[in-house]
Each structure stands twice: as C-alpha cells, then as structure tokens.
Amino acid sequence: MALRILSSRIVRQTGVSLFKVEQVIDFGMHNFKQFILSKSHWNPTTNASVSLHHAQSGSWKAASASEPHLVDSNRGSKIVASYQPEATRERHHLIVESADEQRFEFPLIWLRDNCQCAECFHPKSYSRILNWELFKVDAVAQLREIVLTENGNKLEIIWSDGHRSQYGSEWLLKRSFDNDSKQEYLNEWYRPRPTLWNKHRFGEILENFEFKDVINSDEALLAWIECLIKYGVVMIRNTPLAETEARKLVERVGFIRKTHYGEEYIIKAKEGTSNVAYLSAPLQMHTDLPYYDYLPGCNLLHCLVQSESQGGRNLLCDAFYVAELMREKHPKEFKILSETLVNWTDVGEDEGREFHSIYRAPVICIGRDGNLERINHSVPQRDSFFNVPLASVEPWYRALELFVGLIHREAVQFKTVPGNILTFSNVRMLHGRSGYTDTVANTRHIVGAFLDWDEIYSKWRVLKAKTKK
Structure with missing residues (x-):
C-alpha cells in the first residue's frame, strides 16, 4: 500500500496539537498544497512554529540543517516542516496518508524502537536486538530526513544521529495506532472474542x-x-x-x-x-x-x-x-x-x-x-x-x-x-x-x-x- 507523508507533528501530553495539517500535501500534483495553521489548535504561548522555505532551484528545503526534510524521491522534490518545541516534555509524531486517503499517525520514538535494519532487528527470530542500554528517548527520535521509495511502498527515515530505518508500508499500516486497527489485530491474532451461549x-x-x-x-x-x-x-x-x-x-x-x-x-x-x-x-x-x-x-x-x-x-x-x-x-x-x-x-x-x-x-x-x-x-x-x-x-x-x-x-x-x-x-x-x-x-x-x-x-x-x- 503506497504512502504519502503529511507532516511530522508535535503533540503535547494533553493531546492538544501545536499545529496540524489542514490540507494534504499531495505529491501527485504539480502544485503543492500548503500547510495551514489551525487556529483552534494553535497555542500562541509556545515557541512552536511551522516554516516552509522555497529555494531558487524550485525545490523546498530546510531553513536550517537541524530541521527534518520530507522527501518524495519519486518526484525529486523536498518539503520542509520545521519546529522549535517548548521546554516541556512533548511527543513527536509522524503522519502518513495511504493511497486510499486514510491518515495514520506514528510516534517517532516507536518508529525508532522498531527499526527493521540488521543492526536493530533479527528477522529469523522476529526479535528486537538494538541495545536499549544506549537507547535515550530524548536523543534517538530526532528526524533528519524522510524519504518515500518504491512508489510509496517503503518509508525510509534518516535520524539525527545518521542511523537509517526502513519500513514497508504494509508492515507499517498493519501496526497503526487507530482504535479500529488495534482492535482488529487483537481479534484477528491475539484472542478472538468468544461467542457466549445459553x-x-x-x-x-x-x-x-x-x-x-x-x-x-x-x-x-x-x-x-x-x-x-x-x-x-x-x-x-x-x-x-x-x-x-x-x-x-x-x-x-x-x-x-x-x-x-x-x-x-x-x-x-x-x-x-x-x-x-x-x-x-x-x-x-x-x-x-x-x-x-x-x-x-x-x-x-x-x-x-x-x-x-x-x-x-x-x-x-x-x-x-x-x-x-x-x-x-x-x-x-x-x-x-x-x-x-x-x-x-x-x-x-x-x-x-x-x-x-x-x-x-x-x-x-x-x-x-x-x-x-x-x-x-x-x-x-x-x-x-x-x-x-x-x-x-x-x-x-x-x-x-x-x-x-x-x-x-x-x-x-x-x-x-x-x-x-x-x-x-x-x-x-x-x-x-x-x-x-x-x-x-x-x-x-x-x-x-x-x-x-x-x-x-x-x-x-x-x-x-x-x-x-
């Protein structure tokens, strides 16, 4: 199932978005739609911000080297979302959209913890092998670049420390955090609900x-x-x-x-x-x-x-x-x-x-x-x-x-x-x-x-x- 990246998003512990995407970034169109701040979710007291910067080359690129790039490698164009989180503890999320226009949200820390590369995961035993003694929640889940490959069937993340993670779209969407997907997994693979009888x-x-x-x-x-x-x-x-x-x-x-x-x-x-x-x-x-x-x-x-x-x-x-x-x-x-x-x-x-x-x-x-x-x-x-x-x-x-x-x-x-x-x-x-x-x-x-x-x-x-x- 092909994916489109919408945005990386900061969500407070209260669940209130500091910003959100009102319109989908459609990689299939020649004219990109814009990020629009949602006033209902915007908290003017914070330092969070969203910025888009246009380069002379006609592509979109980051305002600074520390900001994450969102890249559609199939079109060679870059979209940039930058943010400066406030000092309080926050959760960073990535939003993607499937080909059937469903949106899915994934915590960056979960994505980093579930990296599928040989250094982090042993496929024969289906086991995570990354060294959790060196796993620091506040340090490892910082984005540098996000790339869609194989016509949207694979998502690649380059983290701020240079580590590369790849996720197949089918693998990723099966693990969605929306309530319907979670319940479907529990019924389908964990323990189906019994049918009671008199x-x-x-x-x-x-x-x-x-x-x-x-x-x-x-x-x-x-x-x-x-x-x-x-x-x-x-x-x-x-x-x-x-x-x-x-x-x-x-x-x-x-x-x-x-x-x-x-x-x-x-x-x-x-x-x-x-x-x-x-x-x-x-x-x-x-x-x-x-x-x-x-x-x-x-x-x-x-x-x-x-x-x-x-x-x-x-x-x-x-x-x-x-x-x-x-x-x-x-x-x-x-x-x-x-x-x-x-x-x-x-x-x-x-x-x-x-x-x-x-x-x-x-x-x-x-x-x-x-x-x-x-x-x-x-x-x-x-x-x-x-x-x-x-x-x-x-x-x-x-x-x-x-x-x-x-x-x-x-x-x-x-x-x-x-x-x-x-x-x-x-x-x-x-x-x-x-x-x-x-x-x-x-x-x-x-x-x-x-x-x-x-x-x-x-x-x-x-x-x-x-x-x-």
Whole structure:
C-alpha cells in the first residue's frame, strides 16, 4: 500500500496539537498544497512554529540543517516542516496518508524502537536486538530526513544521529495506532472474542469433528481449534478405544499438561480415593484444579466405556455467559464474586505423589482489559480458611448462591459414548456428572488430559498464517 507523508507533528501530553495539517500535501500534483495553521489548535504561548522555505532551484528545503526534510524521491522534490518545541516534555509524531486517503499517525520514538535494519532487528527470530542500554528517548527520535521509495511502498527515515530505518508500508499500516486497527489485530491474532451461549443454543453451537480428520488434516485441526476458541466446547467422534489416543490429539497442538495427578489420568470409581471425581456419586459442576495459579486451560475427556446405568450424564454450562448475565442483571453480586479472594486448595496423594496446593483468586476473574479471563468454582476444593472481613462473609455466600442457581439453570445434559472425546475450555466451562452404578461387566472408564491455552493459541496462529500465504 503506497504512502504519502503529511507532516511530522508535535503533540503535547494533553493531546492538544501545536499545529496540524489542514490540507494534504499531495505529491501527485504539480502544485503543492500548503500547510495551514489551525487556529483552534494553535497555542500562541509556545515557541512552536511551522516554516516552509522555497529555494531558487524550485525545490523546498530546510531553513536550517537541524530541521527534518520530507522527501518524495519519486518526484525529486523536498518539503520542509520545521519546529522549535517548548521546554516541556512533548511527543513527536509522524503522519502518513495511504493511497486510499486514510491518515495514520506514528510516534517517532516507536518508529525508532522498531527499526527493521540488521543492526536493530533479527528477522529469523522476529526479535528486537538494538541495545536499549544506549537507547535515550530524548536523543534517538530526532528526524533528519524522510524519504518515500518504491512508489510509496517503503518509508525510509534518516535520524539525527545518521542511523537509517526502513519500513514497508504494509508492515507499517498493519501496526497503526487507530482504535479500529488495534482492535482488529487483537481479534484477528491475539484472542478472538468468544461467542457466549445459553442452554437453548447448545444444539446450535456444538460442533462434531472426526478424530481421524483432526489427526491427519491441518484444515480440520484449525477448524476444531477455532470452534474451541469461539464456543468453548467441541466433540471429537470415532476415536479408537485406547488410552493413548487423547495424547495423540494433544500432541497435534502442543504437549500434554502435567499436574500432580500425572499426565493422562484415568477416571474410574476407586475405593479410598482422595479425589471426588473418582467416585461414582454425583459430581457437582466445577472447574478443574482451581488451586493452580497456572491453570490447565483445556480438558479432553475420552470415553472408553460408558455406564449402562441411567447415570453418568455430563453436565456443562458456559460460565462466561452466566458471569456476563450477572454483570448486567446483578452488578452487586457480580462485583462481590469478582473482587473477593477465595482460598482454593487440594491436599492428598495420588499414585504415590503427595501434594498440598493452595491458590487465592475470585470466583470470577476479570482481565486487565475488563474481559472475563477465568472462572474458579469447585465446592470440594474451596478451603474452609476464608480470609475476608466478617462483614463480607454472608454477602459473598448470597452472591455464590445466585451464581450456582444460574449455572444449574443454564446447564445442559448429555451422555458421551465410547469413542467420543469431549473437549472444552477449563477456564470458561463448568462441568459435572450425574451419579452412576458400575457392574462387574460394565465399569465406566474415561481418560482425561489437559492442554494449555498458550499452546492452543500458538498452533492456531501458525495454522492461520499458513492459510493466508
């Protein structure tokens, strides 16, 4: 995408422009349009100024050697904007215009920090290597000259210290600071916003994938991951009935997440267990391992043998939907559950490993961007130590009562069959199970495994980038 340089601009910390360009400098025209001071933005008390000087040669050049040149190398003409900033701290910006007449503004300090030359950037690792011990904000981001090359497809800056930086127009505009571009990047490459659902929409949102397709096809793998990101739950069908198959699915994405219950874990009714999931009694809805700071992000539950009794039915709820419902309809209770720290704990022994885990976090965790980040809820793993003021205890219980009532109201029930792998987000979904009865001839047998969201998002970006080439 071709660029036109409009101006370098000084912007105060308050965001008020000392000067701005009222009309575009059109490099495609024989008669250049002028810079016009905007009276509404002009502060007469400052020393800032804009000057244009015409040379006898017919080109525009700087009034002094210290002033930056704006050059369109395709026409051999120079445009000069000079300024004398006041003594207070300011930000220097560069404004460019794309071929479709959109304006973009880039801080000079950001441009200098993101120089793409071999001295500053290592392309193989996509890593900045410039020496930040020598990087002085007030010294390095001073312009000497700006040059457009390759028909406006490349921007070259010569800094006051003689260093040269080049930026491809496509690279530059993708990193625009306007709000739409920033949000587009976050949705496109960081973490897309989830689509929340209630129990009435479960039949619409639940996607089914064949195990062999996800194992053998990158296209199917990408589609599965995208559904998992969007809806938080996906069913994999016709998986071979062996305890190693869940691992194969995990390793298509990254690597299995080990916890103090091991890597794969076998869910069968066990006598003398320290984990209520290994009982045949009803299992209340919960998130797994809320006592972990670094919480496993995704569950994979591979059904090898299902109970022939009426029990063993899965319970599942989109807890993000419930949390957003509370934020809208019950803000007081939402605030309590999102701000009150709860002690989550797990003490016991499994396969010879002893453990005592504790983590403190609210039931509803909100990220720094204000979006929902994680749900913590497990009645068995909520500690009896509750380190809150006495006056906060009963209001918290009343808020939790509302939350639990809503998750049960919005829960769906279904029963997996041998060959199903139920995959779901452990930071978003609440899951449980109705009680069941084993017999000598029929023992319910589930193999579980965890996969981290960091690995899921990483694989998603890799696959997505390949499809765009």
